[in-house]
Amino acid sequence: xxxxxxxxxxxxxxxxKAKRNRKLTTDHLLALCFILPSIVLIAVFVYGFIGWTxxxxxxxxxxxxxxxxxxxxxxxxxxxxxxxxQADLRNTLVFTVLFIAVVVLAGQALAIFLDQKIRGESxxxxxxxxxxxxxxxxxxxxxxxxxxxxxxxxxFLKKFGLDSMWYTNTDILAGFKWGKIEFGIPVAIIAVxxxxxxxxxxxxxxxxxxxxxxxxxxxxxxxxxxxxxxxKVYRKVIIPLLRPITVSVIIIMAHISLKIFDLIYAMTGPxxxxxxxxPGVYMFETTFRGNYYANGAAIAIIMLLFVAIFIVPYxxxxxxxxx
Amino acid sequence: MKKxxxxxxxxxxxxSFIISGCSSSTxxxxxxxxxxxxxxxxxxxxxAGEEDGLKALIKLFKEKYPNVPVENAAVAGGxxxxxxxxxxxxxxxxxxxxxxxxxxxxELNAGWxxxxxxxxxxxxxxxxxxxxxxxxxxIDMVSKDGNIYSVPVNIHRGNVIxxxxxxxxxxxxxxxxxxxxFFAVADKLKAKGITPLSLGDKEPWTATMLFxxxxxxxIGTEKYIKLWSGDLPLNDPGVVEATKTFKKMLDYVNxxxxxxxxxxxxxxxxxxxxxxxxxxxxxxGYFVNDLKLKTNEDFGFITTPGTEGDFLVITDTFGLPxxxxxxxxxxxxLSVLGSVEGQDAFNPLKGSIPARIDADxxxxxxxxxxxxxxxxxxxxxxxxxxxxxxxxxxxxxxxxAINIFxxxxxxxxxxxxxVAASSDxxx
Numbered sequence: 001x002x003x004x005x006x007x008x009x010x011x012x013x014x015x016x017k018a019k020r021n022r023k024l025t026t027d028h029l030l031a032l033c034f035i036l037p038s039i040v041l042i043a044v045f046v047y048g049f050i051g052w053t054x055x056x057x058x059x060x061x062x063x064x065x066x067x068x069x070x071x072x073x074x075x076x077x078x079x080x081x082x083x084x085x086q087a088d089l090r091n092t093l094v095f096t097v098l099f100i101a102v103v104v105l106a107g108q109a110l111a112i113f114l115d116q117k118i119r120g121e122s123x124x125x126x127x128x129x130x131x132x133x134x135x136x137x138x139x140x141x142x143x144x145x146x147x148x149x150x151x152x153x154x155x156f157l158k159k160f161g162l163d164s165m166w167y168t169n170t171d172i173l174a175g176f177k178w179g180k181i182e183f184g185i186p187v188a189i190i191a192v193x194x195x196x197x198x199x200x201x202x203x204x205x206x207x208x209x210x211x212x213x214x215x216x217x218x219x220x221x222x223x224x225x226x227x228x229x230x231x232k233v234y235r236k237v238i239i240p241l242l243r244p245i246t247v248s249v250i251i252i253m254a255h256i257s258l259k260i261f262d263l264i265y266a267m268t269g270p271x272x273x274x275x276x277x278x279p280g281v282y283m284f285e286t287t288f289r290g291n292y293y294a295n296g297a298a299i300a301i302i303m304l305l306f307v308a309i310f311i312v313p314y315x316x317x318x319x320x321x322x323x
Numbered sequence: 324m325k326k327x328x329x330x331x332x333x334x335x336x337x338x339s340f341i342i343s344g345c346s347s348s349t350x351x352x353x354x355x356x357x358x359x360x361x362x363x364x365x366x367x368x369x370x371a372g373e374e375d376g377l378k379a380l381i382k383l384f385k386e387k388y389p390n391v392p393v394e395n396a397a398v399a400g401g402x403x404x405x406x407x408x409x410x411x412x413x414x415x416x417x418x419x420x421x422x423x424x425x426x427x428x429x430e431l432n433a434g435w436x437x438x439x440x441x442x443x444x445x446x447x448x449x450x451x452x453x454x455x456x457x458x459x460x461x462i463d464m465v466s467k468d469g470n471i472y473s474v475p476v477n478i479h480r481g482n483v484i485x486x487x488x489x490x491x492x493x494x495x496x497x498x499x500x501x502x503x504x505f506f507a508v509a510d511k512l513k514a515k516g517i518t519p520l521s522l523g524d525k526e527p528w529t530a531t532m533l534f535x536x537x538x539x540x541x542i543g544t545e546k547y548i549k550l551w552s553g554d555l556p557l558n559d560p561g562v563v564e565a566t567k568t569f570k571k572m573l574d575y576v577n578x579x580x581x582x583x584x585x586x587x588x589x590x591x592x593x594x595x596x597x598x599x600x601x602x603x604x605x606x607x608g609y610f611v612n613d614l615k616l617k618t619n620e621d622f623g624f625i626t627t628p629g630t631e632g633d634f635l636v637i638t639d640t641f642g643l644p645x646x647x648x649x650x651x652x653x654x655x656x657l658s659v660l661g662s663v664e665g666q667d668a669f670n671p672l673k674g675s676i677p678a679r680i681d682a683d684x685x686x687x688x689x690x691x692x693x694x695x696x697x698x699x700x701x702x703x704x705x706x707x708x709x710x711x712x713x714x715x716x717x718x719x720x721x722x723x724a725i726n727i728f729x730x731x732x733x734x735x736x737x738x739x740x741x742v743a744a745s746s747d748x749x750x
């Protein structure tokens with residue numbers, strides 16, 4: 001903005017251009033000095049290390065001793081042919097789709113119910129929002145016990161003949177052969193989705209509630225005066241107006257679910273036949289147990305690219321929106 | 324003018340930040356130098372019995388060498404999963420602990436010795452006269468190219484079936500010694516609605532342990548060792564046969580095995596829900612200390628089928644890393660660790676048996692006494708599941724293959740993945 005204005009002015013008064021430019025540099029220098037520490041820190045500790053990870057992922061460092069000789073895309077090729085990584089891709093995809101769908105729908109529905117000016121609204125809001133305050137590790141341990149086939153709720157369910165295997169179930173629904181693995185919906189991942197949804201729905205509820213409160217009463221009134229039923233008001237007016245919230249919720253949930261590690265590590269681990277394994281868990285185990293540093297770095301880079309698929313278009317569109 | 328002055332000031336500020344950053348890093352380095360004089364003992368012994376054993380050992384060392392300051396740098400986490408990651412980053416950063424716990428065998432030799440990070444200890448062995456005090460095959464496990472690199476402190480046995488005495492007595496069964504007897508017993512138990520074999524493979528190494536016990540029971544110790552040295556291919560008919568036996572055995576395990584860890588599986592035997600469990604002899608400590616059961620009254624033990632004369636060894640050892648500032652102090656500690664006194668202070672508490680052949684059996688319980696006797700004559704086979712037989716990288720891939728096999732039960736696919744992973748045996 002500042003720049004545009006000065007340029008316009010200098011076009012009008014070309015003889016002062018040199019003077020203005022010098023002032024600009026001092027300004028810039030000053031600003032630069034203030035942000036330089038954070039630029040340097042972020043450049044080194046975020047982008048520098050991303051670059052370093054990228055380099056390691058193309059090296060031969062798959063032993064205890066660092067070996068930085070160039071290996072090209074060998075590690076990536078290995079991963080995409082690896083049974084476990086293919087299973088990870090399937091699980092991440094299924095988990096992300098189910099998790100986002102349920103969080104968006106349940107958050108929206110609960111927010112609309114809470115918005116009906118019911119009694120004790122703040123109590124319900126807090127109850128729904130409370131799981132957000134827990135860490136994923138706690139959620140993982142709690143749900144591991146709740147859904148353990150031989151303890152907890154299942155002892156009760158068994159009395160009624162409901163003998164569910166939950167996360168120890170190795171069945172894959174709607175499966176077909178894809179690469180080395182059976183592609184489909186692993187039943188075990190549904191148990192993890194339940195835990196993750198329990199934790200994150202409160203967050204999307206809070207966002208939708210804020211969105212609902214931001215919709216001006218006049219719009220709803222106008223629709224009602226035009227003869228729209230209450231159902232139609234929601235379908236044609238309110239829910240379309242919540243679209244920006246939905247986009248934000250999807251972006252936030254996507255980056256959580258694509259990078260998920262702690263919940264699964266605490267709750268199920270990789271699971272039998274890797275039915276609940278995700279790239280984060282594989283990365284941790286292959287790097288720090290198997291000493292496959294280059295393979296681990298390659299998984300990290302692939303995870304970064306997955307998240308970028310969601311985040312970059314969002315950043316571009318929000319930038320467009322600003323200007 | 325004023326602004327330029329301001330920018331100069333802020334530039335100065337930036338520089339002073341950088342300089343202060345440098346100076347603070349030098350001051351921590353000074354601190355490190357002082358700390359290095361301490362004898363830092365790095366392990367993952369934080370569990371009930373093992374921590375007591377380590378403390379007893381440190382106490383004994385302090386009595387003998389009161390002037391050497393000791394620091395117990397144990398990192399919590401079962402089977403050293405966290406400790407190994409911490410150790411790797413410290414070794415790569417050239418900041419090794421004074422001495423650290425490492426399983427004898429490939430974990431030591433193919434790992435740290437091959438990486439050139441360990442000092443040989445031949446002079447210590449000569450000075451202490453240890454060469455005939457430890458079994459030769461055990462010394463071989465901590466040696467590479469004629470040099471000895473670490474001192475074993477304890478021995479755990481991996482090929483043990485723990486069984487519920489009451490369940491066996493009630494059903495008129497005797498503990499199985501061969502695979503045929505095992506399956507006969509298992510069929511009878513299954514018909515009565517009792518889980519014959521409990522398994523807790525939430526962490527897949529327990530299934531890998533079961534597999535290696537079957538492997539030794541099928542092909543014997545000599546061939547088993549040849550598999551890991553590359554002298555016998557991993558698609559040997561014996562391995563295929565063992566895999567088929569493993570597959571058959573998996574039909575007799577509890578359905579929820581993938582949600583249990585090894586303690587949960589042992590507990591099933593303790594409670595009588597399952598008849599047998601295959602686990603290393605740390606399970607005895609769990610039965611006696613945690614479940615308050617009595618050896619040979621509540622639970623019994625027998626070697627896994629076909630391995631009566633074999634001993635799957637898991638041994639914890641300590642060595643001397645290169646670049647340590649106080650190698651003489653470390654050697655003093657290692658000499659205590661390898662002495663009869665040191666081993667008898669540590670092992671009864673940890674629940675393991677001494678690595679020396681001349682330790683005092685009277686200090687050990689019933690199970691310990693018999694295992695000490697077995698250890699003297701048995702053929703020693705390094706455990707694969709605990710990193711003694713093959714490098715960690717290969718083990719990770721075997722664990723993955725086992726995890727798939729336990730569900731898919733596809734013998735050919737399993738053998739293929741073993742063969743594919745065998746290129747990592749050379750590392």
